[in-house]
Each structure stands twice: as structure tokens, then as C-alpha cells.
Amino acid sequence: MAGSASGWEPFYREVRRVPRGRVTTYGEIARLAGRPRAARQVGYALAALRSNATAVPWHRVLGKRGAWAVIRLTDAAAARQRSLLEREGVRVDASGRVSLPEFGWP
DNA sequence: ACTTTGACGACTG
DNA sequence: GCAGTCGCCAAAG
Numbered sequence: 001m002a003g004s005a006s007g008w009e010p011f012y013r014e015v016r017r018v019p020r021g022r023v024t025t026y027g028e029i030a031r032l033a034g035r036p037r038a039a040r041q042v043g044y045a046l047a048a049l050r051s052n053a054t055a056v057p058w059h060r061v062l063g064k065r066g067a068w069a070v071i072r073l074t075d076a077a078a079a080r081q082r083s084l085l086e087r088e089g090v091r092v093d094a095s096g097r098v099s100l101p102e103f104g105w106p
Numbered sequence: 107a108c109t110t111t112g113a114c115g116a117c118t119g
Numbered sequence: 120g121c122a123g124t125c126g127c128c129a130a131a132g
Contacts, residue, residue, distance in 0.1 A: 007129055026114050030127085036115095038127045043113035048130085050113095063114065 008045035010034065015046070018060045021089040022105035023098050025064050059084045060105075066097035 010033040017032075018024050026039040035041065046058045059081050062068060068081050082092045090103045 027116085030115085035127070037125095039114040039116090040112070040126080041114090041128050044111090044127095044129075045113090047113050058113080061113080064116095068113070 008041075008048060011042050011045040012049075012054060012056050015056045015058065015061055018057060018105050020057075021103070023060045023062050023085065023090060023100070023103050024105045025062055025100065027064060028105070029061060060088075062098055062100070064100070066093070066100050067095070 011029055014029045014032045015024075026042040027036075029042045030036060030039045033042070042061070046056070046061060049056050049058055068078065078096050082096060085092055085098065090098055092098055
């Protein structure tokens, strides 16, 4: 589905704006990109990044639950995300959740 | 050109 | 707190 993501650039731009040590949500990215209700498209846009080697800090984009959405979190992947975030100074809960009010961006 | 498919969010009951 | 529904938009087949 998401081969060449030329139409997602606005979303990527917003994700790149997220400063180190901060996290944001799909909804925020969508809102900032001018699509308040297109959170789904944000997730899809980020999914396309896996195929393209685009430099976007997707690990800073979390779901509203403060975790990496509802996808099938493999233990290895979850640990990797947690490690990346903690390395940036973001506290991760034991359940793998982040305090959005505390580390959320903006 | 049409249908299906997704890293989701907000709202309702 | 949980389950169901709608909205969103681009790419793949």
C-alpha cells in the first residue's frame, strides 16, 4: 500500500519537528499537518517509512495511550522503543507507557 | 476506475 | 472501562 509516500510529506515534516526528549501522538501530527481527524493517515504514513529509509523519528510518535499504538508489539520491538525513548530522557512506564502531559509535544 | 487495506482518534452507549 | 461506529486519505492489486 504505501510504497512511494510522496503524499505524506506534510506528516513527515511535523514528525521531524518533534524535539529530542519529547513525544507526540498521531492525532497531534494530524492536527498540525492540517488534518485534525486524519490520525489514521499519520500512522499509515509512518508505516510507509519502514520501506523507505526516510529519516523520521517515528519512535517519538505514540498513540493516545502513551504506547506504540495497538499494533502487535513484539517484546523486542517494545524494548527497542523503550530504550530509544529513555535514552532521550523520556520516562517510560513499566507497562511501556509514556506520560503524554509530561513529555508530550508541544 | 473500483475495491480493499491500514502504526489511529473521537464519540457514543 | 469496554465495544461498536464513523471519519480520514493514499497506495496496492
